[in-house]
Amino acid sequence: MEVTARAPGKIILAGEHAVVHGYTAVASSIDLYTVFSIRLRSEDDDTVKLMLNDIGLDFSWSVRRIKEVLSHLGSPFSSTPTSCSLETIKSLATLVDEQSFPETKIGLASGVYAFLWLYTSILGFKPATVTVSSELPVGAGLGSSAAYCVSLSAALLALSDSVKLDVSQKGWSTFNETEAELVNKWAFEGEKIIHGRPSGVDNSVSTFGNVIKFKSGVMTRVNSNMPLRMLITNTKVGRDTKALVANVSARKSRHPDAMCSVLNAIEAISDEWSTIIQSHAVDDLYLSANEEKLGELMEMNQGLLLSMGVSHASIENVLQTSMKYKLASKLTGAGGGGCVLTLLPTHISGEVIDKLVEELGSFGFQSFTAGIGGKGVQISFDHSS
Numbered sequence: 001m002e003v004t005a006r007a008p009g010k011i012i013l014a015g016e017h018a019v020v021h022g023y024t025a026v027a028s029s030i031d032l033y034t035v036f037s038i039r040l041r042s043e044d045d046d047t048v049k050l051m052l053n054d055i056g057l058d059f060s061w062s063v064r065r066i067k068e069v070l071s072h073l074g075s076p077f078s079s080t081p082t083s084c085s086l087e088t089i090k091s092l093a094t095l096v097d098e099q100s101f102p103e104t105k106i107g108l109a110s111g112v113y114a115f116l117w118l119y120t121s122i123l124g125f126k127p128a129t130v131t132v133s134s135e136l137p138v139g140a141g142l143g144s145s146a147a148y149c150v151s152l153s154a155a156l157l158a159l160s161d162s163v164k165l166d167v168s169q170k171g172w173s174t175f176n177e178t179e180a181e182l183v184n185k186w187a188f189e190g191e192k193i194i195h196g197r198p199s200g201v202d203n204s205v206s207t208f209g210n211v212i213k214f215k216s217g218v219m220t221r222v223n224s225n226m227p228l229r230m231l232i233t234n235t236k237v238g239r240d241t242k243a244l245v246a247n248v249s250a251r252k253s254r255h256p257d258a259m260c261s262v263l264n265a266i267e268a269i270s271d272e273w274s275t276i277i278q279s280h281a282v283d284d285l286y287l288s289a290n291e292e293k294l295g296e297l298m299e300m301n302q303g304l305l306l307s308m309g310v311s312h313a314s315i316e317n318v319l320q321t322s323m324k325y326k327l328a329s330k331l332t333g334a335g336g337g338g339c340v341l342t343l344l345p346t347h348i349s350g351e352v353i354d355k356l357v358e359e360l361g362s363f364g365f366q367s368f369t370a371g372i373g374g375k376g377v378q379i380s381f382d383h384s385s
Protein backbone atom coordinates (compact mmCIF):
# COMPACT_ATOMS: atom_id res chain seq x y z
CA MET A 1 0.00 0.00 0.00
CA GLU A 2 1.13 3.51 -0.78
CA VAL A 3 0.16 6.48 1.40
CA THR A 4 0.08 9.93 -0.16
CA ALA A 5 -0.37 13.19 1.71
CA ARG A 6 -0.66 16.65 0.26
CA ALA A 7 -0.37 19.97 2.08
CA PRO A 8 -0.92 23.47 0.70
CA GLY A 9 1.41 26.42 0.57
CA LYS A 10 0.37 29.79 1.98
CA ILE A 11 0.48 33.52 1.59
CA ILE A 12 0.93 35.82 4.55
CA LEU A 13 -1.53 38.67 4.13
CA ALA A 14 -0.10 40.68 7.03
CA GLY A 15 2.33 40.26 9.90
CA GLU A 16 5.26 38.12 8.71
CA HIS A 17 8.34 38.45 10.95
CA ALA A 18 6.25 40.30 13.58
CA VAL A 19 4.58 36.93 14.29
CA VAL A 20 7.96 35.43 15.25
CA HIS A 21 8.07 37.97 18.12
CA GLY A 22 4.56 37.30 19.42
CA TYR A 23 2.59 39.81 17.32
CA THR A 24 -0.42 38.93 15.15
CA ALA A 25 -0.24 37.70 11.55
CA VAL A 26 -3.02 36.81 9.10
CA ALA A 27 -2.33 34.02 6.59
CA SER A 28 -4.24 32.01 4.03
CA SER A 29 -3.65 28.67 2.33
CA ILE A 30 -3.29 28.61 -1.47
CA ASP A 31 -4.18 25.78 -3.83
CA LEU A 32 -0.61 24.77 -4.65
CA TYR A 33 0.53 21.60 -2.92
CA THR A 34 3.51 19.59 -1.80
CA VAL A 35 2.90 15.86 -2.09
CA PHE A 36 4.71 13.11 -0.14
CA SER A 37 4.19 9.43 -1.02
CA ILE A 38 5.46 6.59 1.14
CA ARG A 39 5.53 2.93 0.18
CA LEU A 40 6.78 0.55 2.87
CA ARG A 41 9.20 -2.12 1.60
CA SER A 42 9.41 -5.65 2.95
CA GLU A 43 11.32 -5.97 6.23
CA ASP A 44 14.23 -7.86 4.61
CA ASP A 45 14.75 -5.00 2.14
CA ASP A 46 17.13 -2.92 4.24
CA THR A 47 16.68 0.48 2.53
CA VAL A 48 15.11 3.90 3.08
CA LYS A 49 15.05 5.66 -0.27
CA LEU A 50 14.19 9.36 -0.51
CA MET A 51 13.54 11.02 -3.86
CA LEU A 52 13.35 14.82 -3.84
CA ASN A 53 11.96 15.41 -7.33
CA ASP A 54 11.91 19.24 -7.24
CA ILE A 55 15.57 19.62 -6.43
CA GLY A 56 16.72 16.57 -8.38
CA LEU A 57 18.33 14.70 -5.48
CA ASP A 58 17.98 11.07 -4.39
CA PHE A 59 19.19 9.45 -1.19
CA SER A 60 19.38 5.86 -0.12
CA TRP A 61 20.34 4.75 3.38
CA SER A 62 20.48 1.26 4.75
CA VAL A 63 18.20 0.88 7.78
CA ARG A 64 21.14 -0.74 9.57
CA ARG A 65 23.25 2.42 9.10
CA ILE A 66 20.43 4.73 10.23
CA LYS A 67 19.98 2.59 13.36
CA GLU A 68 23.72 2.65 14.03
CA VAL A 69 23.92 6.47 13.86
CA LEU A 70 20.65 7.17 15.67
CA SER A 71 20.73 4.29 18.18
CA HIS A 72 20.62 6.77 21.10
CA LEU A 73 17.07 7.80 20.11
CA GLY A 74 15.39 4.54 21.15
CA SER A 75 11.95 3.48 19.89
CA PRO A 76 9.72 5.80 17.87
CA PHE A 77 7.34 8.08 19.80
CA SER A 78 4.81 9.09 17.18
CA SER A 79 2.22 10.35 19.66
CA THR A 80 4.64 12.74 21.41
CA PRO A 81 6.20 15.40 19.15
CA THR A 82 9.74 15.99 20.34
CA SER A 83 12.39 18.53 19.39
CA CYS A 84 15.53 17.43 17.63
CA SER A 85 18.57 18.17 19.82
CA LEU A 86 21.71 19.81 18.43
CA GLU A 87 23.58 16.57 19.08
CA THR A 88 21.07 14.63 16.97
CA ILE A 89 21.31 17.21 14.16
CA LYS A 90 25.03 16.40 14.07
CA SER A 91 24.21 12.69 13.72
CA LEU A 92 21.73 13.46 10.94
CA ALA A 93 24.39 15.54 9.20
CA THR A 94 26.68 12.49 9.28
CA LEU A 95 24.02 10.43 7.48
CA VAL A 96 23.55 13.16 4.87
CA ASP A 97 27.30 13.78 4.39
CA GLU A 98 27.83 10.08 3.69
CA GLN A 99 25.63 10.53 0.62
CA SER A 100 27.96 13.28 -0.70
CA PHE A 101 25.46 16.12 -0.78
CA PRO A 102 26.36 18.47 -3.68
CA GLU A 103 28.09 21.63 -2.41
CA THR A 104 25.95 23.91 -4.61
CA LYS A 105 22.77 22.62 -2.99
CA ILE A 106 23.99 22.58 0.59
CA GLY A 107 21.31 25.12 1.61
CA LEU A 108 18.75 22.36 1.03
CA ALA A 109 20.36 19.90 3.46
CA SER A 110 18.21 21.01 6.42
CA GLY A 111 15.14 19.64 4.61
CA VAL A 112 16.82 16.22 4.51
CA TYR A 113 17.67 16.47 8.24
CA ALA A 114 14.01 17.28 8.90
CA PHE A 115 13.01 14.25 6.82
CA LEU A 116 15.28 11.91 8.76
CA TRP A 117 14.14 13.29 12.12
CA LEU A 118 10.42 13.03 11.38
CA TYR A 119 10.81 9.64 9.69
CA THR A 120 12.73 7.94 12.47
CA SER A 121 10.73 9.62 15.25
CA ILE A 122 7.33 8.68 13.84
CA LEU A 123 7.96 5.39 11.99
CA GLY A 124 11.20 4.16 13.50
CA PHE A 125 13.50 2.07 11.35
CA LYS A 126 11.24 0.69 8.65
CA PRO A 127 12.41 0.26 5.04
CA ALA A 128 10.46 2.40 2.55
CA THR A 129 10.51 4.35 -0.68
CA VAL A 130 9.57 8.00 -0.21
CA THR A 131 9.01 10.59 -2.93
CA VAL A 132 8.20 14.28 -2.72
CA SER A 133 7.20 16.73 -5.39
CA SER A 134 5.73 20.19 -5.14
CA GLU A 135 3.79 22.76 -7.14
CA LEU A 136 5.33 25.43 -4.91
CA PRO A 137 8.58 27.22 -5.70
CA VAL A 138 11.07 26.01 -3.08
CA GLY A 139 12.37 28.78 -0.79
CA ALA A 140 10.33 31.64 -2.28
CA GLY A 141 8.07 32.74 0.58
CA LEU A 142 5.04 30.56 -0.18
CA GLY A 143 5.62 28.22 2.76
CA SER A 144 7.34 25.39 0.88
CA SER A 145 9.13 24.27 4.05
CA ALA A 146 5.88 24.09 6.02
CA ALA A 147 4.02 22.25 3.23
CA TYR A 148 6.98 19.81 3.09
CA CYS A 149 6.93 19.17 6.86
CA VAL A 150 3.11 18.97 7.07
CA SER A 151 2.68 16.54 4.16
CA LEU A 152 5.59 14.40 5.39
CA SER A 153 4.27 14.28 8.97
CA ALA A 154 0.78 13.44 7.70
CA ALA A 155 1.96 10.56 5.51
CA LEU A 156 4.14 9.16 8.32
CA LEU A 157 1.42 9.43 10.96
CA ALA A 158 -1.03 7.70 8.62
CA LEU A 159 1.33 4.69 8.74
CA SER A 160 1.88 4.89 12.51
CA ASP A 161 -0.13 3.58 15.46
CA SER A 162 -1.05 7.10 16.62
CA VAL A 163 -3.62 7.75 13.94
CA LYS A 164 -6.45 5.40 13.00
CA LEU A 165 -7.69 6.23 9.49
CA ASP A 166 -10.11 4.38 7.29
CA VAL A 167 -7.64 3.08 4.71
CA SER A 168 -10.45 1.76 2.46
CA GLN A 169 -11.56 5.33 1.63
CA LYS A 170 -11.11 6.38 -1.98
CA GLY A 171 -9.66 9.77 -2.97
CA TRP A 172 -8.52 12.53 -0.61
CA SER A 173 -9.71 12.49 2.98
CA THR A 174 -9.06 14.76 5.92
CA PHE A 175 -7.85 14.18 9.48
CA ASN A 176 -10.05 14.79 12.49
CA GLU A 177 -9.16 17.76 14.71
CA THR A 178 -7.01 15.77 17.20
CA GLU A 179 -5.11 14.00 14.43
CA ALA A 180 -4.57 17.27 12.55
CA GLU A 181 -3.20 18.80 15.78
CA LEU A 182 -0.67 15.95 15.99
CA VAL A 183 0.33 16.41 12.33
CA ASN A 184 0.74 20.14 13.00
CA LYS A 185 2.92 19.60 16.09
CA TRP A 186 5.27 17.21 14.31
CA ALA A 187 5.45 19.54 11.31
CA PHE A 188 6.43 22.36 13.66
CA GLU A 189 9.33 20.23 14.91
CA GLY A 190 10.43 19.79 11.29
CA GLU A 191 10.09 23.53 10.64
CA LYS A 192 12.35 24.17 13.65
CA ILE A 193 15.10 22.16 11.96
CA ILE A 194 14.71 24.13 8.70
CA HIS A 195 13.91 27.62 10.07
CA GLY A 196 15.64 27.84 13.42
CA ARG A 197 12.91 29.89 15.05
CA PRO A 198 9.55 29.46 13.29
CA SER A 199 6.45 31.10 14.74
CA GLY A 200 4.25 28.16 13.73
CA VAL A 201 1.97 30.21 11.45
CA ASP A 202 3.10 28.48 8.23
CA ASN A 203 2.62 24.89 9.42
CA SER A 204 -0.70 25.79 11.08
CA VAL A 205 -2.22 27.31 7.93
CA SER A 206 -0.86 24.43 5.84
CA THR A 207 -2.42 21.88 8.23
CA PHE A 208 -5.78 23.55 8.79
CA GLY A 209 -6.19 25.51 5.53
CA ASN A 210 -8.48 28.54 5.05
CA VAL A 211 -7.61 31.93 6.54
CA ILE A 212 -6.14 32.09 10.04
CA LYS A 213 -4.98 34.65 12.55
CA PHE A 214 -1.92 33.61 14.53
CA LYS A 215 -0.38 35.11 17.66
CA SER A 216 2.03 33.65 20.24
CA GLY A 217 1.50 30.08 19.06
CA VAL A 218 -2.31 30.38 19.12
CA MET A 219 -4.32 30.01 15.94
CA THR A 220 -7.80 31.50 15.41
CA ARG A 221 -9.86 30.71 12.31
CA VAL A 222 -10.95 33.73 10.28
CA ASN A 223 -14.19 33.53 8.31
CA SER A 224 -13.33 35.50 5.24
CA ASN A 225 -16.34 36.98 3.48
CA MET A 226 -14.38 38.86 0.84
CA PRO A 227 -13.56 37.56 -2.64
CA LEU A 228 -9.78 37.99 -2.34
CA ARG A 229 -7.65 37.89 -5.49
CA MET A 230 -3.89 38.30 -5.45
CA LEU A 231 -1.31 38.27 -8.20
CA ILE A 232 1.71 36.37 -6.88
CA THR A 233 5.01 37.43 -8.44
CA ASN A 234 8.07 35.28 -7.94
CA THR A 235 11.14 37.50 -8.26
CA LYS A 236 13.20 34.27 -8.43
CA VAL A 237 15.73 35.86 -6.12
CA GLY A 238 16.77 33.08 -3.76
CA ARG A 239 16.63 33.63 -0.02
CA ASP A 240 16.62 31.71 3.18
CA THR A 241 13.95 32.21 5.83
CA LYS A 242 16.27 31.15 8.66
CA ALA A 243 18.82 33.88 7.86
CA LEU A 244 16.18 36.60 7.37
CA VAL A 245 14.46 35.76 10.66
CA ALA A 246 17.84 35.87 12.44
CA ASN A 247 18.62 39.30 10.89
CA VAL A 248 15.32 40.76 12.12
CA SER A 249 15.98 39.43 15.64
CA ALA A 250 19.45 41.02 15.58
CA ARG A 251 17.95 44.37 14.49
CA LYS A 252 15.38 44.07 17.29
CA SER A 253 18.09 43.59 19.89
CA ARG A 254 20.03 46.59 18.53
CA HIS A 255 16.97 48.90 18.49
CA PRO A 256 14.42 47.43 20.92
CA ASP A 257 12.25 50.55 21.31
CA ALA A 258 12.05 51.46 17.62
CA MET A 259 11.39 47.83 16.64
CA CYS A 260 8.70 47.54 19.31
CA SER A 261 6.83 50.44 17.67
CA VAL A 262 7.23 48.87 14.23
CA LEU A 263 5.93 45.52 15.50
CA ASN A 264 2.95 47.13 17.24
CA ALA A 265 2.07 48.96 14.02
CA ILE A 266 2.19 45.65 12.12
CA GLU A 267 -0.11 44.05 14.68
CA ALA A 268 -2.64 46.86 14.18
CA ILE A 269 -2.48 46.21 10.42
CA SER A 270 -3.09 42.46 10.90
CA ASP A 271 -6.05 43.14 13.21
CA GLU A 272 -7.59 45.54 10.70
CA TRP A 273 -7.05 43.00 7.89
CA SER A 274 -8.98 40.33 9.76
CA THR A 275 -11.83 42.73 10.63
CA ILE A 276 -12.18 43.87 7.02
CA ILE A 277 -12.20 40.43 5.41
CA GLN A 278 -14.76 39.17 7.92
CA SER A 279 -17.22 41.97 7.17
CA HIS A 280 -20.07 41.33 4.72
CA ALA A 281 -20.07 43.63 1.69
CA VAL A 282 -23.57 45.12 1.44
CA ASP A 283 -22.95 46.45 -2.10
CA ASP A 284 -20.19 47.02 -4.69
CA LEU A 285 -19.33 50.43 -3.26
CA TYR A 286 -18.70 48.94 0.17
CA LEU A 287 -16.60 46.16 -1.39
CA SER A 288 -14.38 48.55 -3.35
CA ALA A 289 -13.95 50.80 -0.27
CA ASN A 290 -12.77 47.72 1.63
CA GLU A 291 -10.44 46.70 -1.19
CA GLU A 292 -8.94 50.17 -1.11
CA LYS A 293 -8.38 49.86 2.63
CA LEU A 294 -6.66 46.48 2.20
CA GLY A 295 -4.43 47.97 -0.51
CA GLU A 296 -3.41 50.76 1.86
CA LEU A 297 -2.74 48.27 4.65
CA MET A 298 -0.51 46.28 2.29
CA GLU A 299 1.48 49.42 1.41
CA MET A 300 1.88 50.27 5.10
CA ASN A 301 2.90 46.70 5.98
CA GLN A 302 5.45 46.71 3.15
CA GLY A 303 6.91 50.02 4.39
CA LEU A 304 7.34 48.52 7.85
CA LEU A 305 8.93 45.36 6.41
CA LEU A 306 11.38 47.62 4.55
CA SER A 307 12.23 49.29 7.85
CA MET A 308 12.90 45.83 9.32
CA GLY A 309 15.46 45.18 6.59
CA VAL A 310 13.70 42.35 4.72
CA SER A 311 12.84 44.03 1.41
CA HIS A 312 15.05 43.70 -1.68
CA ALA A 313 15.70 45.60 -4.93
CA SER A 314 13.69 42.95 -6.83
CA ILE A 315 10.74 43.40 -4.46
CA GLU A 316 10.93 47.21 -4.82
CA ASN A 317 10.90 46.70 -8.58
CA VAL A 318 7.60 44.75 -8.37
CA LEU A 319 6.13 47.43 -6.07
CA GLN A 320 7.01 50.24 -8.47
CA THR A 321 5.76 48.36 -11.51
CA SER A 322 2.39 47.53 -9.93
CA MET A 323 2.09 51.10 -8.62
CA LYS A 324 2.12 52.31 -12.26
CA TYR A 325 -1.16 50.41 -12.58
CA LYS A 326 -2.39 51.90 -9.25
CA LEU A 327 -2.13 48.50 -7.58
CA ALA A 328 -0.83 47.88 -4.06
CA SER A 329 1.73 45.18 -3.26
CA LYS A 330 3.72 43.74 -0.39
CA LEU A 331 6.26 40.98 0.00
CA THR A 332 4.95 37.72 1.46
CA GLY A 333 6.78 35.24 3.67
CA ALA A 334 10.28 36.04 4.81
CA GLY A 335 11.18 38.56 2.03
CA GLY A 336 14.72 39.25 0.85
CA GLY A 337 13.56 38.21 -2.67
CA GLY A 338 11.00 35.45 -3.15
CA CYS A 339 7.36 36.31 -3.80
CA VAL A 340 5.37 39.55 -3.79
CA LEU A 341 1.56 39.87 -3.53
CA THR A 342 -0.38 42.41 -5.58
CA LEU A 343 -4.01 42.94 -4.65
CA LEU A 344 -6.32 42.57 -7.66
CA PRO A 345 -9.50 44.50 -6.90
CA THR A 346 -12.76 43.14 -8.36
CA HIS A 347 -13.14 46.10 -10.77
CA ILE A 348 -9.75 45.59 -12.48
CA SER A 349 -9.88 44.39 -16.10
CA GLY A 350 -8.15 41.29 -17.43
CA GLU A 351 -6.30 43.49 -19.94
CA VAL A 352 -4.65 45.52 -17.19
CA ILE A 353 -3.60 42.35 -15.38
CA ASP A 354 -2.15 40.91 -18.62
CA LYS A 355 -0.15 44.11 -19.22
CA LEU A 356 1.19 44.09 -15.67
CA VAL A 357 2.14 40.41 -15.90
CA GLU A 358 3.94 41.08 -19.18
CA GLU A 359 5.86 44.02 -17.76
CA LEU A 360 6.83 42.02 -14.68
CA GLY A 361 7.88 39.18 -17.00
CA SER A 362 10.24 41.54 -18.83
CA PHE A 363 12.33 41.71 -15.62
CA GLY A 364 12.49 37.93 -15.49
CA PHE A 365 9.78 37.69 -12.81
CA GLN A 366 7.03 35.11 -13.01
CA SER A 367 3.46 36.07 -12.05
CA PHE A 368 0.48 33.81 -11.43
CA THR A 369 -2.73 33.65 -9.44
CA ALA A 370 -3.73 30.89 -7.05
CA GLY A 371 -6.95 29.94 -5.28
CA ILE A 372 -6.96 31.48 -1.79
CA GLY A 373 -8.27 29.80 1.36
CA GLY A 374 -8.79 26.14 0.42
CA LYS A 375 -8.49 22.95 2.46
CA GLY A 376 -5.50 22.04 4.60
CA VAL A 377 -3.62 18.72 4.66
CA GLN A 378 -5.26 15.67 3.08
CA ILE A 379 -4.41 11.99 2.76
CA SER A 380 -5.12 9.16 0.32
CA PHE A 381 -4.37 5.44 0.15
CA ASP A 382 -3.53 3.43 -2.93
CA HIS A 383 -3.88 -0.35 -2.63
CA SER A 384 -2.82 -1.16 -6.18
CA SER A 385 0.93 -1.05 -5.43
Ligand SMILES: Nc1ncnc2c1ncn2[C@@H]1O[C@H](COP(=O)(O)OP(=O)(O)OP(=O)(O)O)[C@@H](O)[C@H]1O
Pocket residue numbers: 034052053054055107108109110111112132133134137138139140141142143144145146148194195202239240241242332333334335
Ligand atom coordinates in the same frame (compact mmCIF):
# COMPACT_ATOMS: atom_id res chain seq x y z
N1 LIG B 1 9.78 20.20 -2.37
C1 LIG B 1 10.86 20.26 -1.60
N2 LIG B 1 11.88 19.38 -1.78
C2 LIG B 1 12.96 19.42 -0.99
N3 LIG B 1 13.17 20.33 0.00
C3 LIG B 1 12.19 21.23 0.23
C4 LIG B 1 11.00 21.25 -0.56
N4 LIG B 1 10.23 22.25 -0.12
C5 LIG B 1 10.90 22.83 0.91
N5 LIG B 1 12.07 22.23 1.13
C6 LIG B 1 13.04 22.59 2.19
O1 LIG B 1 12.65 23.87 2.71
C7 LIG B 1 13.68 24.85 2.51
C8 LIG B 1 13.06 26.18 2.10
O2 LIG B 1 12.42 26.71 3.22
P1 LIG B 1 12.31 28.25 3.52
O3 LIG B 1 11.57 28.37 4.77
O4 LIG B 1 13.65 28.92 3.43
O5 LIG B 1 11.42 28.82 2.30
P2 LIG B 1 9.84 28.81 2.14
O6 LIG B 1 9.24 27.96 3.18
O7 LIG B 1 9.55 28.47 0.73
O8 LIG B 1 9.44 30.34 2.38
P3 LIG B 1 8.76 31.03 3.68
O9 LIG B 1 9.28 30.31 4.88
O10 LIG B 1 9.23 32.45 3.62
O11 LIG B 1 7.31 30.88 3.44
C9 LIG B 1 14.57 24.28 1.42
O12 LIG B 1 15.91 24.73 1.61
C10 LIG B 1 14.45 22.76 1.67
O13 LIG B 1 15.32 22.36 2.71
Ligand SMILES: C[C@@](O)(CCO)CC(=O)[O-]
Pocket residue numbers: 012015016017018019020141143195197198199200201202241245332333334
Ligand atom coordinates in the same frame (compact mmCIF):
# COMPACT_ATOMS: atom_id res chain seq x y z
C1 LIG C 1 9.09 35.22 8.32
C2 LIG C 1 8.01 34.37 8.95
O1 LIG C 1 7.24 35.20 9.81
C3 LIG C 1 7.04 33.82 7.94
C4 LIG C 1 7.65 32.96 6.88
O2 LIG C 1 6.61 32.51 6.03
C5 LIG C 1 8.67 33.27 9.75
C6 LIG C 1 7.72 32.55 10.71
O3 LIG C 1 6.67 33.10 11.09
O4 LIG C 1 8.08 31.46 11.12
Ligand SMILES: [Mg+2]
Pocket residue numbers: 143144145146195202241
Ligand atom coordinates in the same frame (compact mmCIF):
# COMPACT_ATOMS: atom_id res chain seq x y z
MG1 LIG D 1 9.54 28.30 5.25
